[in-house]
Amino acid sequence: MKHFSGFINILGKPNVGKSTLMNALIGEKLSIITSKAQTTRHRIFGILNGDNFQMVISDLPGIIDKPAYKMQESMMDFVKTSLEDADAFIYMVEAGDKVENQPEEYQLIKKMNIPVLLIINKIDIIEPSILEEWVELYAQDFPHASILPISALEKANVNMAFDWMMAKLPEGEPYFDKDQFTDKPERFFVTEIIREKILQNYTKEIPYSCEVVVESFKEEEDIIRIAVVIYVERDSQKPIVIGKGGSMIKKVGMEARKDMEIFFQKKIFLETYVKVLPNWRNNDRSLRSFGYKE
Ligand SMILES: Nc1nc2c(ncn2[C@@H]2O[C@H](COP(=O)(O)OP(=O)(O)OP(=O)(O)O)[C@@H](O)[C@H]2O)c(=O)[nH]1
Ligand SMILES: [Mg+2]
Structure with missing residues (x-):
């Protein structure tokens, strides 16, 4: 039997819903979630295991342009590392979040030869007609990304995100024990x-x-x-x-x-x-x- 394993790293600005998606995918409250920006301070692996696959999902601190103190610099170092080891990226925006307001990392992953799923989150609080406009804007700006509107909170289309992620796992041995669901103690x-x-x-x-x-x-x-x-x-x-x-x-x-x-x-x-x-x-x-x- 072939075995598939890989790293899928979730990037995006603070508060867009990265941790909410991670938890929805894992089916556990692994990452903490609050309405405040910069809730997540570390890189946290959520590991999904199956007979023939291991998907290592990284929840990450939200990207900020100008770290104000050393802790924020370290938080951004976790983001930098995640640019180097991804087999695929999820880049998350909220509906209403402009293309031109995305950080440098957004531009970087556009130039990389790694698959990107661009998720427009929080569709439960946006008008369908406006959503169409946003999908169009991002499709034009990032033509090789797959674009998927979801509501991580209401778990709408999360299964589609999962299917996309599964399809991007390269063939390979597992990185962690098969009974492990996170890297953190x-x-x-x-x-x-x-x-x-x-x-x-x-x-x-x-x-x-x-x-x-x-x-x-x-x-x-x-x-x-x-x-x-x-x-x-x-x-x-x-x-x-x-x-x-x-x-x-x-x-x-x-x-x-x-x-x-x-x-x-x-x-x-x-x-x-x-x-x-x-x-x-x-x-x-x-x-x-x-x-x-x-
Ligand atoms: N309405 C709505 N709210 C959402 C959705 N997903 C997340 N939220 C809310 O958005 C806020 C931020 O969610 P988080 O998952 O903590 O966001 P994050 O991107 O991990 O934030 P940082 O860790 O600060 O970078 C919380 O209040 C969530 O409940 C969604 O699909 N719809
Ligand atoms: Mg978070």
Whole structure:
């Protein structure tokens, strides 16, 4: 039996719905999703396995033109790497997102000799006549891409995206064990779930100034005991994250625990601490220890 395997990398600007598509394809909540831009900070593999195939889908940080601090530079390094190892690309735009507002990477993949599926997402919130116009605009601008309008949220046409991806897998051996569905360890998902709740519960710069680290993860027969530290960048941010009488951190912890119980299919005991690590987003050593750099 022939075996097919390959890397399919999902690129696009922040907030267009890349992680929503990844999760819809994998059928699990692997990547966190929020209405805020720059939710995803890492390259996350979602791996789909079949008897004769392994599809390694990369969810990536949304592309920004001008990184403002070192963490964003590292996020864009993940994007750069993904330009080098793709067997096929998905380039995602939202309906209404202009051709001329696409970043440099859009122009780069146009010139590469690698198949591209250009997805126009969020068709559930756009008029059919306007959608036709957008399909036409992108078809003219990117003639060798296949163009597919979808709603990742409502899973409309996601199966068509999957069929396209399957057809692009080259023949080859699997890259990962066949029972693996991601490259990231369990602890990574703990930090991501908490980050999602932070993004949802705080405003302005707070979510972007937070990093989550798992201090301990002890799995017992019927419970997992987890302790995490939320690092903020400045002293003034700590009381905001904690909230009056601990109210905010309690809410974040409760919401995160519920999601973790679904993810791990086990009871979770979660302890959360808040600490200050000045200016960590611009500090190479902190970024390395948080896994943003080699
Ligand atoms: N209406 C609608 N909303 C969508 C659709 N797909 C995603 N969204 C919403 O768009 C927002 C961003 O979705 P994400 O999947 O986090 O987007 P992303 O491209 O991964 O964003 P970054 O990680 O920040 O780059 C969320 O509020 C989603 O619920 C869709 O098909 N229709
Ligand atoms: Mg994302």
